Amino acid sequence: MKFGVLVFPGSNCEHDAYHVISKVLHHPAEFIWHQSSDLKGCEAIIVPGGFAYGDYLRTGAIARFSPVMDSVRVFAAKGGLVLGICNGFQILLESGLLGGAMLRNRGLKYICQYVSIRVENSETSFTSLTKSEQVLTIPIGHMEGNYTIDTKLFSLLEKKKQIVFRYCTPEGKITPSSNPNGSLGNVAGICNPQGNVLGMMPHPERASERLLGSEDGLLIFQSMIQSRSFTRR
């Protein structure tokens, strides 16, 4: 399955995502420049981490106006898989592909560390290879990961099982102390109602090789590949 990795001025993690897809999973991957409207026949799009446009104005606020995001919106409406990681998640929020907003971390500092996240919905195209309530060890690296949304909309997210990952203890308990940034309900990742667009703050591409400390991130990419091969049949 071909993955497209978007590149904005200021993206930093596009090479990391590309490396996992092409060198670890041995699937084709291509970079897509933000000015381009051509998604080159990719079956999945990754909106990578970094500091698109230097996080000027708000994180992701300017990137959402790039020509490529128009194509991504159309692609998503047709059911294409879109994974937004960290800054990518922020861009998806600003683009309206996901609901909610990101605030500055409660501690007001950038945090880079490994965290535990629990799979809240193991039936999405991004988590099909995981089990419900499975704990994944994946690192975060962000200054604005404090997810928030209107209370009514939050209940809707919960009802429709759109909350995909929550920060938890290594044993899988959702507690305030296991929440690194203050996000509402310990939310670490959500998907859209159709389940084909996922945004997550932790970086699965940083946890896809044993050498780096954890391979749990691979499950997300592998789930994406598997879900598409199912739909092809």
Added chain:
Amino acid sequence: MITSQILAQHNLTKVEYQRILSILGRQPNLTELGIFSVMWSEHCSYKSSKTHLKRLPTQGAHVLQGPGENAGIIDIGDGYAVAFKIESHNHPSFVEPYQGAATGVGGILRDIFTMGARPIAAMNSLRFGPLDQPQNRRIMEGVVAGIAGYGNCFGVPTIGGETVFEECYSQNPLVNAFAVGLFKKDQIFYGQASGIGNSVIYVGSRTGRDGIHGATMASTGFDEESESKRPNVQVGDPFLEKLLLEACLEAMKTGAIVGIQDMGAAGLTCSTCEMGGRAATGIEIDLDKVPQREEGMSPYEVMLSESQERMLLVAEKGREEEIFRIFNKWQIDAVRIGKVTDDGILRVLNRGSLVAEIPNRALTDDAPVYKRPISLPARMTHNQKPCPSPFRLNWGDVLEGFLASPNLGSKEWIYRQYDHMVRTNTIQLPSADAAVVRVKNTNKALAMSLDGNGRYCKQDPRLGAQLSVAESCRNLVCSGARPLAATNCLNFGNPENPEVMWEVSQIIDGLANACDILETPITGGNVSFYNETLGEGIYPTPVIGMVGLIEPLSRMRGSWFVEEGNKIVLLGPMVWPRTEYSSALRLTWQSLSSLKERTGDLYTAWGNQLPCPPIDLDVEARVQKTCCQAMETGLIVSAHDCSDGGLAIAIAEMSFSHFGCTALGAEIFLPQDTELGEVLFGEYPSRILVTVQEKDLKALQKIAAVHAVEMTLLGTVISGFLVVRSGDVLVLEKSVVTLENTWINCLGGLFANPL
């Protein structure tokens, strides 16, 4: 009209002015005076340190580029090379901590990618005053945030370094920034303006009034007026630098770039004359063409501005368009501002007139070089005659008390703010002995460490310098690497003070000696003088940035206990022959209880009472070789060197939990009649703690014997507790969880907004 007042403002002496007159054969105008003042400043010319720096060993089998260019370069095999360097940004960080530190990071990153290498890792060595003073907390918080803000946005992982707290740095914090980049050996770029007629192109941020005389500020001490120096501090834009990096690396692939240099200290002035000086050519530029972000800038201001994120490149005549196209794609200004000439002169035009005309060499190679007077400081001849008397101490309490010191405690509060994982190459997370990044597409990894010691160098500069080099090599060896080469950042007080110059000379001798014996040449670095406020200087502080290779990757080792049952072995001398250090050490134990009442930072107060530990570089070299060989034969499970706080601290550190692993512990057996204070806490060098499987003890013994290195079986890895016995006596028994809690909460508790 050049008056004495104007000369003083420019930090130029009357003698230097006479020299300018004879070089030019006429009086300089103000713009030319400004140009001379920045290029002849201590920071740019190294006029007080050049005569001494010559004594450093700079050559080696792996060295591709030594001092003289923007960064040093070593060959790491398989066609790859790495460029690395360390630089100081001390003075700006005192005036404006966030931007001072941020632009320090920006500057060193540019020094790396101007050579054609993509930065793959950054480290920093920071020194502040004690954290019980709010000013020092403010400076530290700003500096750390600045480093994080710049490095994280730029996209380089900040993976290691050191942070030290001593009173002498209160008004003179030290911020030494290190970066390393990776490239192919045949794709190196130099800062040379070659090819008569070639185009000189300015790329990057627009020029503004920030940072004017930044170089001169770094070449003088602080006084009451220091707040007003704020406009001298540059302001950084890491996003722009990231775009600049991508554009430069892409443009370099075209083959149209003949030479390139970043605009750092002394901005446009420095890059033009240095590039011309190296190539023995001249450069003519027209300031009307320089992109400016403020109106009405004078030629003086444009030439001296230290606006960040700018590069100067020389392109083959006729191929400028290829370069402009790439910079336009990345939305960065790229303008042809001049050309390379054949007469060795820097010519600056503004509004149709010639506003400066100076031979390049006069500003660079022919800048003044001073042999500053040297004199032995009075404190060095002071002789203490200690009279140790009996004492009793609870060694477990001493250990826990020491671990509470910010100088020994966990730095997690700091490194958590740095993205240390971007680019997915970091295979050793922070807090190990060395930071390690893999080199994709090879079976190699680069190990690196930053180590300095001001306290030792104050006591004995020569010895202190040797100890610093030894420690940085030892740190690399413990991670499974072979140390290859080093960069150094030397931080001193006022060079016009003969006692400071004595420190400089001694430190250089110590560095040269150690680098020679340990076979780690110096490939470049930086000297920062005038780190003093109101006449009070810092401890002389050399910081070594050591780089080494781990090959194959599987050879990498961590600094922690891995499995219960493993044997704990000390490689290197357990006990040292009676020295001034050991006598002084015994004296400190007597005063420890009264010290405890007077200070919250027991370890630092204790350390400041001690002279420099001794070192025998031959022993050091053999201990390191033993460890290396044992690593090569796969005997070592984990390794950690003994340094600050000695053996007891090192064992505690090996017990602590770290990513993926819970805390363990140790049961240590020392001989009866062991001089406990000395063996447990003496900061002796040349000691490496290793853990091995029991079955491998004999093989390790054989290797140690080959190198005539002392080896002592200390004990076994257990869980839960740190237990030390001397003969039948229980000397120390502490819960590791308790010790670790003290160690972890050391810094976090001092700042608001805990994570």
